Amino acid sequence: MAAKILANLIIMGSGILGRAVFQAYRKAIENANKTGVAHEAINNIRRGSKALTEQEARLILGISEQSTWEEILQKYDVLFEKNAKNGSFYLQSKVHRAKECLEAVYKEKSGVTN
Incomplete structure (x- = not known):
């Protein structure tokens, strides 16, 4: 009970x-x-959740505002390959996102449209 x-x-x-x-x-x-x-x-x-800013992208790739697109691509290739071989996927993706961000900025500056 x-x-x-x-x-x-x-x-x-x-x-x-x-x-x-x-x-x-x-x-x-x-x-x-x-x-x-x-x-x-x-x-x-x-x-x-927004994309990187231009300043953050430049910091990730270690470039200045005066860098040419070719310099950006060279720096991207070096950093991307280093992280592909013995780095981390996270850093590799950050490098890729930084390049994408700067690519959009450079297209905008040159007046190229899709």
């Missing part, structure tokens, strides 16, 4: 606790929407 009462109390308690957690979660979302925190968090996520 005592076990049955204890089991009922546990079940009822967990139901009450579950509803309280749900209500607290819903209230937290309402407050976040009112203060703009939710919108800011979404913007931060979007910002984090």
Whole structure:
């Protein structure tokens, strides 16, 4: 008999606790929407997934703003091959993304369109 009462109390308690957690979660979302925190968090996520900036790409490849496209390709080839042989795939992909970013910048500067 005592076990049955204890089991009922546990079940009822967990139901009450579950509803309280749900209500607290819903209230937290309402407050976040009112203060703009939710919108800011979404913007931060979007910002984090954007492509490299030109400055970041130049830092990755170790080139200056005065570098020619040929110099960029030479630096890219060296870094890409080093990471292909005994480097990391992550660094190799960063080098590739940096080249893609700068390629778009150089096309834009030269007025080339697809």
